[in-house]
Amino acid sequence: MEEKNKEKTYWPHMIVGFLFLGLSLGYWTIKSASSMPVERENKYMMAYQKADEDFNEIMQKEKAFNALYDIAIQNVEIIKVDPNVNSKVKQADPIKLNQGKNSFAYKITTKDGQLVEDAKVTFLLTRPHTDRDDMEIEDIIYKDGLYTISDIDIEKIGRYTLVIKAEVGDAIGYNERPAFLEKEVSSKQ
Numbered sequence: 001m002e003e004k005n006k007e008k009t010y011w012p013h014m015i016v017g018f019l020f021l022g023l024s025l026g027y028w029t030i031k032s033a034s035s036m037p038v039e040r041e042n043k044y045m046m047a048y049q050k051a052d053e054d055f056n057e058i059m060q061k062e063k064a065f066n067a068l069y070d071i072a073i074q075n076v077e078i079i080k081v082d083p084n085v086n087s088k089v090k091q092a093d094p095i096k097l098n099q100g101k102n103s104f105a106y107k108i109t110t111k112d113g114q115l116v117e118d119a120k121v122t123f124l125l126t127r128p129h130t131d132r133d134d135m136e137i138e139d140i141i142y143k144d145g146l147y148t149i150s151d152i153d154i155e156k157i158g159r160y161t162l163v164i165k166a167e168v169g170d171a172i173g174y175n176e177r178p179a180f181l182e183k184e185v186s187s188k189q
Helices: 011-035 048-053 055-068
Strands: 069-074 100-110 120-127 130-137 146-154 158-168 171-181
Touching: 048 055, 055 069, 055 158, 055 171, 069 158, 069 171, 100 120, 100 158, 120 146, 146 158
Parallel strands: none
Antiparallel strands: 069 100, 100 146, 120 130, 120 158, 158 171
8 A cells, every 4th residue: 555645735835925924014014104205394394395405595594594593482391301322412301291282482582682573483383203293383473572372282192393483584593392291190099
């Protein structure tokens, strides 16, 4: 009697399985990458392509602004963060945000301390790596020496960036500050 070879080989199934896995991961990568397009350059509050095209002009206007004016955020609580010893880039300490309504006030002054009352100011609250939750407010009103943005509702915990753009004549200045909304710790025990 002849014995039949009862050993089964699985390598054809493994090849088909790896091919299917590779195609699935390739599809997932393309779908994920296309669902988060880079459309906006938040620092300059314009489309990324426009910021790239007009970069030299933007830099000249920002340099002119910084030579004449200062922008400072007022009346905020700062979260002190230890410096990152592994990074050469100095990061500003983030501003503490409150869950719910927040207000931000900016003072724009000349280099000699005079208040600037006629700036065209735009405010943007954004999150790093997404523009889904962006809140942009144009034409901020000047009142009592400050450009104030009121009733910004923030609910999601995490990192944010506060960006302000101020135009005075042909000069355009930008101020970008990191901000953070921490999870509230309940005092119940």
